[in-house]
Amino acid sequence: MAAPSLAAPPLDRRGRPPGVLRLSLTARCNLACPYCLPDDRDPPGLLSTAERVALVTAALGLGVHSLRLTGGEPLLHPQLEELIAALRPLREAGGLREIALTSNGSLLSAARARALRAAGLDRITLSLDGADGASVARMAGLGAAAPSQGDALLARVLAAIEHARAAGFDPAAGQLKLNSVIARGRNDDQLLPLAALARERGLELRLIEFMDVGSRNGWSPEQVLPAAEMVRRIGERWSLEPVGRASHGTASRWRYRDGGGGEGRGAGASHLAVVASISAPFCGDCNRLRITADGVAYTCLFAASGTDLKPVLRADPAGTDSSGLSHALAGLWRQRDDRYSEERRAALADGGGPGSASQQPHAEMAYLGG
Numbered sequence: 001m002a003a004p005s006l007a008a009p010p011l012d013r014r015g016r017p018p019g020v021l022r023l024s025l026t027a028r029c030n031l032a033c034p035y036c037l038p039d040d041r042d043p044p045g046l047l048s049t050a051e052r053v054a055l056v057t058a059a060l061g062l063g064v065h066s067l068r069l070t071g072g073e074p075l076l077h078p079q080l081e082e083l084i085a086a087l088r089p090l091r092e093a094g095g096l097r098e099i100a101l102t103s104n105g106s107l108l109s110a111a112r113a114r115a116l117r118a119a120g121l122d123r124i125t126l127s128l129d130g131a132d133g134a135s136v137a138r139m140a141g142l143g144a145a146a147p148s149q150g151d152a153l154l155a156r157v158l159a160a161i162e163h164a165r166a167a168g169f170d171p172a173a174g175q176l177k178l179n180s181v182i183a184r185g186r187n188d189d190q191l192l193p194l195a196a197l198a199r200e201r202g203l204e205l206r207l208i209e210f211m212d213v214g215s216r217n218g219w220s221p222e223q224v225l226p227a228a229e230m231v232r233r234i235g236e237r238w239s240l241e242p243v244g245r246a247s248h249g250t251a252s253r254w255r256y257r258d259g260g261g262g263e264g265r266g267a268g269a270s271h272l273a274v275v276a277s278i279s280a281p282f283c284g285d286c287n288r289l290r291i292t293a294d295g296v297a298y299t300c301l302f303a304a305s306g307t308d309l310k311p312v313l314r315a316d317p318a319g320t321d322s323s324g325l326s327h328a329l330a331g332l333w334r335q336r337d338d339r340y341s342e343e344r345r346a347a348l349a350d351g352g353g354p355g356s357a358s359q360q361p362h363a364e365m366a367y368l369g370g
């Protein structure tokens with residue numbers, strides 16, 4: 001089913017076109033990272049694979065070109081490979097430029113990595129917030145008294161990196177990256193160890209400022225280590241030069257002047273990236289649309305509420321007429337006015353709390369998918 005393509009992509013109220021769709025497949029997770037705190041249960045009314053394909057098809061008609069599958073933990077979704085395979089024709093037809101996945105890596109076996117690649121997955125980003133067992137245990141919510149569980153989780157994620165590489169995800173081509181959330185006083189001592197770990201393995205490391213997503217992770221501005229400080233600390237050890245932030249990208253990239261580590265494993269570690277959503281918001285060219293596992297569309301990571309697309313999706317169970325869905329998405333996008341991170345920055349600069357940027361509680365991270 002091809003989506004009716006709009007003559008020109010709809011622009012939101014700030015003149016921004018859509019570009020990236022982040023599709024959450026489940027709100028559940030096998031970990032409990034304290035900065036995320038998933039519910040460990042899914043909402044009712046989960047979408048089917050066919051409904052997700054219909055959504056992606058409609059989003060492509062709107063001008064979306066990239067898809068990221070996320071969660072919760074997307075590897076918990078039993079039809080993950082089936083969904084990717086079902087999306088493959090859209091990829092091959094050219095409208096969909098890439099299908100990417102973000103995962104905590106703990107469930108990525110060699111067989112699963114091969115199956116994902118064979119199904120048509122283009123990129124994997126694995127999340128890891130420490131380079132030793134105690135830090136990993138703390139950041140994954142395994143408890144302070146669980147360093148051996150942290151060791152085991154670290155070993156699983158390091159193995160997952162190698163499984164992904166062996167399955168054909170090439171770090172040098174940007175197909176395999178590492179995400180780390182850094183919170184001041186919790187794991188900022190892991191900055192250099194994580195950078196070293198990524199360099200040794202030829203991976204680009206993406207350092208993410210701890211964000212005030214949701215309303216139960218106890219976020220406060222003092223816990224944010226600004227991206228500039230992360231870059232400064234790593235740059236004191238390995239000299240860095242700025243590359244810049246791609247248009248519509250979330251990450252500012254830096255190049256290691258020594259070319260990075262990665263001898264024998266490709267040159268993918270020549271870059272470091274930082275996502276400065278708190279200290280240097282990028283709302284101005286944000287092109288991301290988010291859809292939850294139960295089909296609710298959010299036009300901002302920090303939004304309090306979304307729009308349930310199920311009534312439109314389920315009004316046409318045969319999936320033969322996609323115009324309703326296309327119009328619903330286009331209407332939603334045209335109404336979009338979000339710039340929460342910029343408002344938060346202004347509120348913090350005025351001495352107000354982040355709450356003065358939005359009084360309503362935000363949706364939780366594992367539900368939204370990051």
Ligand code: SAM
Nearest residue numbers: 035036071072073102103104127179210211370
């Ligand atoms: N479970 C998968 C994982 O952890 O990679 C995918 C879902 S997770 C919600 C997506 C990304 O959001 C992860 O890289 C995670 O570290 C990041 N994240 C979660 N909560 C965050 C927060 N409060 N601030 C910044 N990044 C966060």
Ligand code: SF4
Nearest residue numbers: 029031033036072104
């Ligand atoms: Fe799970 Fe990812 Fe949230 Fe951690 S960040 S609890 S791995 S969904």
